[in-house]
Amino acid sequence: MTRLVRILSPLIVAAAAASASACAVCSVGGEDSKLAESANLSVLVMIGFVAAVLTGIASVAGFWYVRSRRIGPGAD
DSSP states (O other): HHHHHHHHHHHHHHHHHHOOOOOOHHHOOTTTTTHHHHHHHHHHHHHHHHHHHHHHHHHHHHHHHHHHHHTTTTTT
């Protein structure tokens, strides 16, 4: 079994390398195409969503901290 794997592994790698190609953005039109601009904009939008969620989490944590300081220790 291991001999078969040793023989077939380079053949599989060579076949996969021949069929590998660039992503859709690179193969369609390069950096100046509308598809590339849209892909870049979508990445920026996703980063914006992540930043908004993390800002919301930090705001809630800060609000809880300030509120706990106002209540003070021993307030049951």
